[in-house]
Amino acid sequence: QVPLVESGGGLVQAGGSLRLSCAASGRAYGPKHMAWFRQAPGKGREFVSAISRSTGFRVYADSVQGRFTVSRDDNRNTMYLQMNGLQPEDTAVYYCAERVYTGQLSRSPQDYPDWGQGTQVTVSS
Secondary structure: OOOEEEEEOOEEOOOOOOOEEEOOOOOOOOOEEEEEEEEOOOOOOEEEEEOOOOOOEEEOOOOOOOOOEEEEEOOOOOEEEEEEEEEEEEEEEEEEEEEEEOOOOOOOHOOOOOOOOEEEEEEOO
């Protein structure tokens, strides 16, 4: 069973919006942090946003602050990323990640053991 499954990617014009979803299988037990990362062609995996499942505390990369909003629906075991004001530089494969942890939210992909398969977001100019 795949731990995380992303959906909602697609092609959008600059200035448009998309909402990504990340459905968790629920195999990991305990307080969780969930995060979004993205990877553009030829670049490393970049932190986008993270949320604590237990406290709801959220952090964002400076590049998306004010445009993207991360949220969660605990009943559906799902995390969302609402992306508004999309720009061509937002084009990337977007991944969600999860870890069981109670400390500070991490922006490092190495700290997250469980990942989804990714969903492509393409923003045309």
